[in-house]
Amino acid sequence: MAKRQAPESSQISMDSSLRSKRLKYFDGRTRQSDASKYVSEVSEVIGEPSMTKPETGKKESERKSEFGQSIVVEEKIGDIFNAPEYSVLVHACNCEGFWGAGIALAFKKRYPKAFAKYREHCNTSDKATLRGTAFLIPPCEVKGPKHLIGCVFTSGNNGRSKDSPPLILANTGPAMEKLLKQVAKLRKTREVAELRMCKINSGLFNVPWKFTRAVIENLRVEASKLLHQTYTVLAR
Numbered sequence: 001m002a003k004r005q006a007p008e009s010s011q012i013s014m015d016s017s018l019r020s021k022r023l024k025y026f027d028g029r030t031r032q033s034d035a036s037k038y039v040s041e042v043s044e045v046i047g048e049p050s051m052t053k054p055e056t057g058k059k060e061s062e063r064k065s066e067f068g069q070s071i072v073v074e075e076k077i078g079d080i081f082n083a084p085e086y087s088v089l090v091h092a093c094n095c096e097g098f099w100g101a102g103i104a105l106a107f108k109k110r111y112p113k114a115f116a117k118y119r120e121h122c123n124t125s126d127k128a129t130l131r132g133t134a135f136l137i138p139p140c141e142v143k144g145p146k147h148l149i150g151c152v153f154t155s156g157n158n159g160r161s162k163d164s165p166p167l168i169l170a171n172t173g174p175a176m177e178k179l180l181k182q183v184a185k186l187r188k189t190r191e192v193a194e195l196r197m198c199k200i201n202s203g204l205f206n207v208p209w210k211f212t213r214a215v216i217e218n219l220r221v222e223a224s225k226l227l228h229q230t231y232t233v234l235a236r
């Protein structure tokens with residue numbers, strides 16, 4: 001894993017040769033106490049480098065069937081907005097309907113119609129159930145690149161009243177799984193080029209990237225729900 005100081009990007013590619021302990025996920029109504037337990041469990045996974053070493057012994061097919069496809073996160077450098085047409089650009093969202101700062105504000109400026117759809121989605125949904133969900137917005141801008149916007153709702157609130165890091169982390173797994181399912185469903189009828197992310201939760205949401213990365217690496221998703229190509233997740 002390349003360790004760099006500058007903002008890094010990560011390339012997520014599907015790799016079923018890894019075994020990791022399946023982390024149980026909480027639904028969007030995770031209690032604070034449960035979420036803290038969850039973070040200590042994620043720390044345990046991070047703390048055990050052997051957890052991401054290829055497992056000897058079990059056959060590939062046995063591993064796949066037992067755990068589904070795992071995702072490996074590699075770190076590179078780049079800019080999320082230079083994505084090819086029909087790429088899905090993913091960022092962490094609050095359930096309040098605000099893209100007020102950070103990369104969300106950059107999204108709002110570049111994709112005003114997508115922002116309007118995100119905001120309407122928040123305003124017409126029960127906020128209590130939005131945490132841990134996702135909202136995929138197909139290309140809808142009048143001009144500019146045809147990008148899909150993948151909103152993963154990792155915090156109920158925004159700004160100073162954002163959710164705690166454990167709660168944000170506990171929502172990340174379910175939200176990512178739901179996003180991947182929505183991408184898999186959409187690409188049956190529409191072009192989806194690749195999936196790009198920023199290092200979600202790692203700035204204003206104050207969650208060290210290694211924790212979010214561990215959650216993503218421990219996702220177990222049916223092969224049919226994963227794009228069979230690498231996703232470029234980039235930060236400036």
Ligand SMILES: Nc1ncnc2c1ncn2[C@@H]1O[C@H](COP(=O)(O)OP(=O)(O)OC[C@H]2O[C@H](OP(=O)(O)O)[C@H](O)[C@@H]2O)[C@@H](O)[C@H]1O
Nearest residue numbers: 080100101102103104158159198201202203204205234235
């Ligand atoms: N052009 C670019 N390409 C690629 N990566 C880029 C980039 N520009 C910055 N990054 C990186 O993208 C990561 C996330 O950094 P951020 O702090 O923005 O997001 P976050 O996920 O921690 O937090 C979400 C809340 O922030 C907002 O704020 P409001 O609540 O509206 O006030 C939202 O609405 C949410 O609520 C950091 O690694 C940045 O280096």
